[in-house]
Amino acid sequence: MCGINTVKMNNDLVKLSAESVNLWFGSKQVLKNINIDFAPNQVTALIGPSGCGKSTLLRAFNRMHDLSPDARIEGKLVLEGQDLYDGHFSATQVRRRIGMVFQKANPFPKSIYENINYGLKINDIPKAERKGIIENALKESYIWDELKTELDKPATRLSGGQQQRLCIARAVALRPEVILMDEPCSALDPLSTLKIEELIVKLKKDYTIVIVTHNMQQAQRVADKTVFMYLGEVIEEGETKELFNNPKNELTGNYVKGRFG
């Protein structure tokens, strides 16, 4: 009954997908029969009012709900044809391939250098290669020029925008295939937001990006495709321009025009 507008894409154009996903916290159903495909090297925005389940869906993709004892998932979450939950992958493997950037920048209470180095270290990347990777990741995230002389400073001293870009660099350094972003700019000022948005657009040539956002303008600026969710269901999805200018569903129209949310 929902996701009715889904036109199944050609399979090799699907990087990541949800198939009939239901999710409960205790007895409360938060996701209802979600079916979405995410194409490779595209930015897809998940929009919808608070509590619509968009963050919950995002976190299901890198198994962040594993730690919530009362979360229960049904259906399939699939990365390149492989179910993320069927025991083929461990949670650690999934998270290695699907990186995540959080709502509030959460750098480790370590130096800037160590923030990126830590992920490399635990993931067994040879010591000799690490320095280059770190430099590269910082360049990819466009903070190398700002930070190259203070790599040994504590990351917690950076500005909010710099911290968030460092967190993106930390994710990028591990060369994941997909990067999930959970309202990455909601705590930032407009200028930092702009920088992150530019970064997102540049990153999509190497990564598949799924971004949850509250900000309609942001979705229109960065996303190729947009998915509108409401009360745990996918109401409408499509090309960003199409969805914002010609919404097929009345709810979508009301939401993107700012009548509720």
Place this chain on the structure above:
Amino acid sequence: MKLAAREKIDDAVKLLFRTTGLLVIAILGGIFFMLIWNSVAFFLKIKPLDFITGTQWNPSGSNAEYGILPLLVSTCLVTLGAMTIAIPLGIGTAAFLSEYAGKRLKSILKPVIEMLAAVPSVAIGFLGIVILGPGIAELTGQSNGLNALNGAILLAVMALPTIITVTEDALHGVPQSYREASYGVGANKWQTLIRVTIPAAAPGILAAVMLGVGRAIGETMTVLMATGNASAFPKGFFHSVRTITATIAIEMGEVPYQTTHYYALFAIAAVLFLITLAVNLIGEYFVNKFRKYQAA
């Protein structure tokens, strides 16, 4: 390290953490078992009724008697005295801290209470001997002031920090809107405290009192040093008494292993354990009640 190895370590460590959690249950179970086991050995030799109703504790006499009543009454007497002093003082201080004291005064008073809590019980007992004892002796004309009153005052000092801290938390947890509502109908600060804030915090304050009682009943060194330890049936606050804890402390060091007397000490310890358990459970009940009430 390879991922498989890392995940194996992860599982192993989780098991280790879980084991320590289970061991905690085993420790409480072990204490329980030890008390029960030795008490049963005692009750095989002495009738439970004689133990509960006996008014003489005289285990080393030729006609040994194992009545717990004098010890139990001593413990209750000292605890009652301590609470009579500590409850009003503790609630008053907590109310002062929570409702009247400014930020600066609080930052001085909090460390005072924390320091008081840190003084070892043996040091408090020592002061009972060198200061309070002679003081009481002078007032009453007794040869020494080592009696129930002395122990009660010292235990009050020891229970105060607990009572103050928990009561202040409880008062602090009362929503500001309650006080505002009270001021709104023209009540002043004192009326608000007595008629609104304290009743609203009552379950939390009761929990504080129960924790204080638990602390006082289980305290050993202070009462051992300050109450004189006469084993006769207690006659009042100005007489020497001997609590359950003091009896164990005095006699366990000298009693031969696995004699009736040895088992008897475990039996009175079991009674002490059950009393503190009950007191703590009641305290916990009130804490939960207060939390629920706060959440509502």
Place this chain on the structure above:
Amino acid sequence: MKKLTPLIEWGTLLFCTGMVCFFLVVILWDLISKGAPSLSWEFVTSLPSEGMTKGGILPAIIGTVLLTMITALVSVPFGISCAIYLNEYAKDTWLTRLIRASIRNLAGVPSIIYGLFGLALFVQGLQMGTSLISAGLTLGLLSLPYVIITTEEALRRIPASTREAALAIGATQFESIRDVVLPSALPGILTGVVLTLSRAAGETAPILFTGVAFYINNPTGFLNQEFMSLPYHLYMLSTQHQAIEEVRPLAYGTALVLIIVVFLLNLTAFYVRYKHSKDE
């Protein structure tokens, strides 16, 4: 009359608070004024002599330090591990609730009962005899619930986003705890541990039957030997000595040293807490 009432009301509360402060002042004043004259370098570095009527308290200081160290070795790894299990892994099942109830009850068990447990389990059951190790294990068990409760509180203050940051880059749960959660919670854990140990250092009842001795002539304690300790030394000097009045200055000196040790540990804890709160 109307003007006076608020003054009386306010005065009542002030009186209560004043009494509490008065207690502390009396304790500190008496111990310091009468204990200070006994304090000397010799007092803390020499053995007791002439039937305890002269000399110092070195073996008691060493005994208390060693005992506290063993207590820490037992209760800290055990307690932190259990707190990690409860806060990071345990789901809300009946078993978890049983563990939590056990911890709260253990915290309420009178210390003398720990003494009996140590006697039955370590001294007699495991044949360790009255010794430093038996007493240390007993005090370790006594301290355990406090270490668990304070550590869990420190862990609870670490936001979920900190754990997720590590997990999201492919750390296992243990790696995220070891490398990120524990280092962040360290100041809180340390504060709790030091406060717990300061309490343990002043405990007497649990070591009465598990290993403490009135006098030993060998100041370097061994695990399987009896030992002297400051609180027990104070107890003996003030109640059990044959010349109580004569040794009173020694008792005061011992009490002062004991309280200095305990307060120093407390100050350390407050310093860690203060420094951490400033850093944030």
